[in-house]
Amino acid sequence: MLCHHCCATLPASKMSLGQWAIEFGTLIATRNLKPKTLADRLSQIQQLVLLLGGPDRQLSTIRPVDAATAIRCVWDTGREHLSLRLHIEADDMFNEAIIAGHVGLNPITHLRRPRPVVRRSRLTxxxxxxxxxxxxxxxxxxxxxxxxxxxxxxxxxxxxxxxxxxxxxxxxxxxxxxxxxxxxxxxxxxxxxxxxxxxxxxxxxxxxxxxxxxxxxxxxxxxxxxxxxxxxxxxxxxxxxxxxxxxxxxxxxxxxxxxxxxxxxxxxxxxxxxxxxxxxxxxxxxxxxxDERDCGSVSYKVVPIAGRKKGPTHVAGHV
Structure with a gap:
């Protein structure tokens, strides 16, 4: 039985990244998505094509290091939430490519999902x-x-x-x-x-x-x-x-x-x-x-002292 890496080096298809982007876009258009959601996803697919080497690159040559570099490039520009969306989109795109027989490995599987920090404050x-x-x-x-x-x-x-x-x-x-x-x-x-x-x-x-x-x-x-x-x-x-x-x-x-x-x-x-x-x-x-995101008081767990009568288990405050 071939491992994932063996399958990846022996693709059943010579399809280019640009060709698969068009097919994948057609596929997700059948999923009953809302117009704005579909438009956003098609835009993300086009960004992935450019980040992963352009439309002429062979789909089966894309490795985890290529995907990691592309997503990291977006993260480093401060677009953390976009990097997360691209990670999710690429994962779906390569999973469908495996099902279609074009590749044997999903390079996104090996990557950790980006975790953007929410910087928008809560409102009191x-x-x-x-x-x-x-x-x-x-x-x-x-x-x-x-x-x-x-x-x-x-x-x-x-x-x-x-x-x-x-x-x-x-x-x-x-x-x-x-x-x-x-x-x-x-x-x-x-x-x-x-x-x-x-x-x-x-x-x-x-x-x-x-x-x-x-x-x-x-x-x-x-x-x-x-x-x-x-x-x-x-x-x-x-x-x-x-x-x-x-x-x-x-x-x-x-x-x-x-x-x-x-x-x-x-x-x-x-x-x-x-x-x-x-x-x-x-x-x-x-x-x-x-989640208040620290816009109010926070609960702190009290450290007990041996031999002392138990008091409150938590104290409210903000540091």
Whole structure:
């Protein structure tokens, strides 16, 4: 029986990297991916072709050292998350090449998966209140409405900007998540206690004077705000409300998306089923949003002293 390396040196195909990239792209297009996901993956495939030696290179000549060098090159430019995506894409691409009989070895199998460090800061409720005050002072009521909707529902920014004034049925806000396709009916009576905010009141405020079909968050002429514009406006008010030094050395300021994590953490403390609220299929995904990333106090395990009566097992603090 031949080992992986023997199989790799005796390929059944002379296919080039460029040819296989086209075939692999056609293959993943049959996987019922969302348009943006497919476009991102096709772009990553083209980047891999260039990084691994160009379209004319023979697919079977690519070794682990070639893949490691390519991914490391991207990592060293500071694009750590892209290096992770390229690692995942290359792994899929070579696994399919093995199945198709073009190679006998997946060079990615031997590589450790990159682990990007998340540098984006979490958002605290106090910080969000400060940003909201700046938005109010500047007359950006549409941004205040978007902030309140995101906080009380935990929705992503892309879903917030798509909500319409008539997306109400039987005392529920109907939502179809753009990213996952999950359909939800969020009760209008849902309340985030710590923020003293109720979805019904937020919706009523945003719907004031609107006609059926109008967007809840829109320009004065009824045209929609693009989510990138909303993100930029939020970032501008954030920078006015909170000094850069407050985020910590090496950290990036919190973005609008961090309201989703803040909502999850506040609702979990309240006893709400946050997995259902955020529309996740797995609890592990929801737990990622619950990580405070050192934006608050941290629990430290107490070292016991022999012969002394047991006290608290953990102490809260921040160093």
């Amino acid at each position: 409720f106090e910080q969000l209140q400060a940003i909201r005050r700046i938005s109010t002072r500047r007359g950006r009521q549409w941004l205040v409405g978007a902030i309140d909707i995101a906080l009380v529902t935990g929705l992503r920014i892309g879903d917030v900007v798509r909500l319409q004034a008539d997306h109400i049925s039987d005392d529920h806000l109907l939502v179809k998540h753009q990213k996952t396709g999950v359909r939800q009916a969020i009760p209008l009576d849902i309340r985030l206690d710590a923020a003293r905010i109720v979805l019904r009141k937020v919706i009523d405020r945003c719907r004031d004077g609107m006609k059926p079909g109008d967007l809840l968050i829109c320009r004065s002429d009824g045209r929609p705000y693009h989510k990138n514009y909303l993100t930029s406006a939020f970032s501008a008010d954030r920078d006015s409300a909170i000094p850069r030094s407050a985020w910590g050395e090496g950290k990036k300021p919190a973005t609008f998306h961090e309201i989703r994590s803040l909502s999850e953490r506040m609702y979990r403390a309240q006893g709400q089923d946050t997995k259902a609220l955020l529309g996740h299929k797995r609890q592990s995904t929801t737990d990622l949003y619950n």
